Amino acid sequence: MVWKDKYMKITMAHGSGGTASHQLMEEIFAPCFHNSVLDLREDAAVLSLDPGEYAMSTDTFVVTPLFYKGGDIGKLSVCGTVNDLSCMGARPQYMTCGFILEEGLSLETLSQVVKSMVEAAKEAGILLVAGDTKVIDGQGGLYINTTGIGRIPSGRNVRGANLELGDAILVTGNLGDHHATILSHRMNIENQIQSDNAPLNGLVEALFEADLHPKTMRDITRGGLGTVLNELAQSSRVGIRLEEERIPVSRSVQGFAEILGLDPLYMGNEGKLVLALPWEEGEKALALLRQHEKGKDAAIVGRVVEGNGVELRTRLGGLRRVPPLVGEGLPRIC
Amino acid sequence: MKNQEEILKQLKNYDGPPLKIMEVCGTHTAALFRNGIHSLLSPKIQLISGPGCPVCVTPTQYIDRLVEISLTPHHQVWTFGDMMKVPGEEESLSQAMGRGAQVHMMYSPFQVLEAALANPDITYVLAAVGFETTTPLYAQILKEAREKGLKNIRLLTSLKQILPAMEWILSHRNTIDGFLCPGHVSTIIGWKAYQPLAETYKKPMVVAGFTGTHLLKAIHRILEHGGEGKVFNDYPGVVSEEGNLLAKQLMEEVFQPEEAVWRGLGAIVDSGWYLKGPFAVYDMGSYDLRKDKKLPPGCLCREVIIGDNTPAECPMFGTECSPNHPYGPCMVSEEGACGIWYGRISI
Numbered sequence: 072m073v074w075k076d077k078y079m080k081i082t083m084a085h086g087s088g089g090t091a092s093h094q095l096m097e098e099i100f101a102p103c104f105h106n107s108v109l110d111l112r113e114d115a116a117v118l119s120l121d122p123g124e125y126a127m128s129t130d131t132f133v134v135t136p137l138f139y140k141g142g143d144i145g146k147l148s149v150c151g152t153v154n155d156l157s158c159m160g161a162r163p164q165y166m167t168c169g170f171i172l173e174e175g176l177s178l179e180t181l182s183q184v185v186k187s188m189v190e191a192a193k194e195a196g197i198l199l200v201a202g203d204t205k206v207i208d209g210q211g212g213l214y215i216n217t218t219g220i221g222r223i224p225s226g227r228n229v230r231g232a233n234l235e236l237g238d239a240i241l242v243t244g245n246l247g248d249h250h251a252t253i254l255s256h257r258m259n260i261e262n263q264i265q266s267d268n269a270p271l272n273g274l275v276e277a278l279f280e281a282d283l284h285p286k287t288m289r290d291i292t293r294g295g296l297g298t299v300l301n302e303l304a305q306s307s308r309v310g311i312r313l314e315e316e317r318i319p320v321s322r323s324v325q326g327f328a329e330i331l332g333l334d335p336l337y338m339g340n341e342g343k344l345v346l347a348l349p350w351e352e353g354e355k356a357l358a359l360l361r362q363h364e365k366g367k368d369a370a371i372v373g374r375v376v377e378g379n380g381v382e383l384r385t386r387l388g389g390l391r392r393v394p395p396l397v398g399e400g401l402p403r404i405c
Numbered sequence: 406m407k408n409q410e411e412i413l414k415q416l417k418n419y420d421g422p423p424l425k426i427m428e429v430c431g432t433h434t435a436a437l438f439r440n441g442i443h444s445l446l447s448p449k450i451q452l453i454s455g456p457g458c459p460v461c462v463t464p465t466q467y468i469d470r471l472v473e474i475s476l477t478p479h480h481q482v483w484t485f486g487d488m489m490k491v492p493g494e495e496e497s498l499s500q501a502m503g504r505g506a507q508v509h510m511m512y513s514p515f516q517v518l519e520a521a522l523a524n525p526d527i528t529y530v531l532a533a534v535g536f537e538t539t540t541p542l543y544a545q546i547l548k549e550a551r552e553k554g555l556k557n558i559r560l561l562t563s564l565k566q567i568l569p570a571m572e573w574i575l576s577h578r579n580t581i582d583g584f585l586c587p588g589h590v591s592t593i594i595g596w597k598a599y600q601p602l603a604e605t606y607k608k609p610m611v612v613a614g615f616t617g618t619h620l621l622k623a624i625h626r627i628l629e630h631g632g633e634g635k636v637f638n639d640y641p642g643v644v645s646e647e648g649n650l651l652a653k654q655l656m657e658e659v660f661q662p663e664e665a666v667w668r669g670l671g672a673i674v675d676s677g678w679y680l681k682g683p684f685a686v687y688d689m690g691s692y693d694l695r696k697d698k699k700l701p702p703g704c705l706c707r708e709v710i711i712g713d714n715t716p717a718e719c720p721m722f723g724t725e726c727s728p729n730h731p732y733g734p735c736m737v738s739e740e741g742a743c744g745i746w747y748g749r750i751s752i
Contacts, residue, residue: 258512332432334439387617388413389441394748397728 081176086206099182100202103189108165108200116200118165121222126161128152129218136256137180137213141248142268144215145184147341149191150270151292152219157272158288158344160229160279161221166192167201169216173209184213195270197221227279233286234307238375239353242345243274243360244368246296247324247338254331264323267342274344274365283356287347294396295337296372299345300381301395310378313393315385319370336383337396350374409618412625419447419628425580425712426450426627429567430587431458431740432615438745440617442624450624453712454735454742456570457587459535459563460487461710461735461742462667466694467534467563468493474530474561474689475506483511484532491737514546521555530689533562537593540564540678541652544659547684559689562679565665568598569676575606578711583609583627585620588640595648596638604634614640659684666695668734669706704733709742716746723747 084091108116132148142150148168156163168188172181192199197219244267252266271290278285287307289299296318304311320328320335328335342365348356353371360366381393407415428434434454437443443452456462468491475482475498482498489499489510498508511517514531521529533543543560550558567590574581586599591612599610609630613623623639630637638644656678665677672695680688704726705719716722716735726732728744735741 332435383441385439385441385617387409387440387442387445387621389617390444391438391441392748 079178080211081172081174081178081181081206083174083206085172086204092204095204099178099185100204103185104199104202106198106200108198116165116167118200123225124223125220126156126159126223127218127220128155129216130155131214131216133214134253136253137184139252139256139266140264141252141266142341143184143187144213145186145188146191146268148215148217149188149195149197150268150341152217153191153195153197153270153272154290154342154344156219156221157275158229158290159223160227160275160285160288161223162276163195163197163219163221163272165200165221166197166217166219168199169202170204171214172204172206173212174206175209175211176213177211180211181213184215191270195272224279229285229288231287231289231303231306234303234309234311234347234375235286236309236375236377237350238286238347239350239356239371240300240311240313240345240347240373240375241353241356241360241369241371242291242296242319243271243343243366245319245321245324246291246340246343247320247328247333247335249341250295250333250338251324251327255327260327262323262327264321264327267340269342269365271342271344271365274360274363277359277363278346278356281355281359283348283352283359285346285348285356288344289346291340291343291345293339295335295339296345297334297336297381297393298395300393303347304380307375308379310376311373311381312376313373313381313383315383317370317372319368319372336393347375407625409621412621413445415628416446416450416621416625419449421449424450424582424628424631425453426583426585426624427453427455427574427581427712428585429455429457429571430585430590431461431738432589433585433587433613433620434458434742434745435740436615436617437620438748440620442617442620445621446624450628453581454710454745455574455584455712456667456670456710457536457567457590458735458738458740458742459539459565460491460738460740461706462565462570462669463488463491463534463563463734464666464668464694465492465494467561468497469495470561470690470694471498471530471532472496472501472506475501475508476504479526480528480530481507481509482530482532483509483514483517485534486510487738488532488534490731491734492731514542517558518546518549518553518555521550521558522553525557528557528559530559530561533560533564536565536567536587536590537652537656538589540660541593541649541655544655547659547680547687548655550687551683558687560680560687560691561689562677562691563665563694564660564678565667566662566676566678568594568602569673570667570670572602573670573673573676574711575602575608578713579606581608581712582631583611585623585627586610586612586636588612588614588644591640591644591648593649593652595646596636596644597646598648599636603636607632607634609633609635609637611637612640612644614643663692664695669710706733706735709735716743719743
């Protein structure tokens with residue numbers, strides 16, 4: 072859908088609850104977001120849920136730029152919540168979204184973001200059942216909160232504290248693509264790097280369907296693999312040993328990171344998981360992940376060992392600590 | 406030439422007199438850590454992080470002045486990311502932003518030219534920190550600013566030269582057995598620049614690259630040539646004998662060497678780059694920052710940078726000073742000796 076007048080902008084009137092709000096609803100949200108729950112236009116969604124355990128998660132998205140190679144804030148806001156639910160072994164079912172729009176945002180931009188939310192939700196099979204919009208002063212910014220819920224089929228037990236000695240640690244693909252994409256946009260650097268922004272519930276389901284038993288899963292977002300693994304090691308009171316030569320990073324991201332003094336171990340992703348399985352299931356899981364488009368660069372990167380924290384066996388055979396990220400990963404001076 | 410396996414074996418099994426090797430540059434410190442080199446060496450080989458992390462040697466009063474400028478109406482401070490959290494006497498730039506300081510984190514200092522053209526009412530002050538690698542960039546910016554007739558760009562400089570600092574360390578504490586010379590700085594100044602120092606103090610100096618293999622080879626080189634006053638260029642193809650003549654010319658056209666204050670070391674003659682001649686009008690008072698030479702109390706920065714103490718021997722290490730609450734700048738930077746040390750031993 073292309074907005075009929077691409078120069079039209081959001082004003083405070085769009086958040087007033089009056090006719091402009093109504094117009095926003097009718098012309099942008101309703102045509103995209105319509106389903107059996109939303110179409111009832113009640114004050115709240117009414118859902119009937121099967122008995123059992125549910126996972127629920129909320130996340131707020133404030134990325135700049137709003138559009139980047141491989142995705143945009145709309146796709147990100149759906150995938151982020153879908154992936155958080157998936158990491159608990161849940162099947163994402165329903166989600167809500169809240170928009171905060173700054174005055175001056177073009178309706179064309181909003182419409183594109185909404186459209187890509189719908190596409191991502193369709194791909195993930197999650198239903199959007201409630202939403203809200205507020206308008207604030209500003210310079211055309213756009214922020215989205217999403218909250219999702221999904222049932223955890225019985226028998227699945229995926230927790231950060233489940234790691235045991237000997238478990239295999241896998242990642243589902245190359246690290247750092249999203250982080251490098253966003254920085255490239257901000258720094259006006261031309262390259263071929265593209266965000267990995269994607270819903271991963273299909274990949275996770277495939278693992279369970281193949282009778283594999285992931286013990287722990289996390290999406291490797293802000294802070295990167297190094298930080299996520301430190302959290303897991305701490306929750307499970309174990310150590311994790313990584314093998315540098317097995318950690319998948321594309322050549323272009325490796326080069327980009329070297330120039331800016333960033334370490335792919337601390338770079339964020341939006342379509343990659345780290346998971347732990349019993350060692351004997353590692354190879355089978357790897358083969359399965361690699362058949363899947365979103366897991367084609369998967370690798371077994373290490374295993375759970377005695378001790379605490381995360382250490383890395385370097386290509387030269389040296390051993391070093393991988394501490395959690397402190398502060399932001401800022402590009403450095405020289 | 407020995408293969409890597411033999412080099413690794415020799416470095417692991419070294420049993421001669423204890424050796425202190427200084428890596429001068431912060432990027433080497435980070436690369437040594439990233440490759441786990443420390444764990445591959447005999448306990449008799451000690452690696453010391455020298456004064457080549459620009460953030461680590463920036464004096465407190467420089468930060469204080471930046472904070473002051475950033476709070477002045479119609480002024481904006483432009484800086485690279487890793488200066489943001491360096492503590493001044495009272496606060497860091499990042500803390501000052503919390504009370505309205507105008508600080509812009511830049512990716513490329515050249516972007517300031519466009520900004521200055523677009524907003525003539527704002528004075529843009531670049532936090533010009535770094536060594537010979539970054540100094541030519543600032544020289545080029547000012548040349549362009551001058552050609553364009555821009556009057557609203559200023560530099561607060563804390564630009565430094567690496568050779569006077571190495572000489573200071575050798576003349577005050579002649580306990581270092583060999584140096585890994587900075588790879589990036591050497592591309593500008595050339596490997597020959599180290600020769601007088603190597604010959605005077607009879608130390609092997611190796612210009613090295615940044616891969617694990619480069620670093621092992623360079624350390625091994627020092628092992629084999631202990632006591633020899635020679636420079637070895639183990640980064641050929643990147644570093645030449647004379648360096649980058651154009652960049653050197655540019656620096657000398659815009660800057661002149663004068664005394665500068667190094668955090669931890671104090672004042673060192675002719676170790677800073679200051680704006681000169683027609684470019685002096687772009688200076689934001691950098692010379693004034695040399696008056697206050699006192700070091701912050703309790704911080705062992707000095708001893709750490711010259712290799713007398715390890716970071717963990719500082720009484721503040723891990724207590725009052727940690728990456729979340731840095732007291733000394735060696736803890737702030739990802740390339741600072743203390744920050745890296747903290748990462749290695751913590752958890």
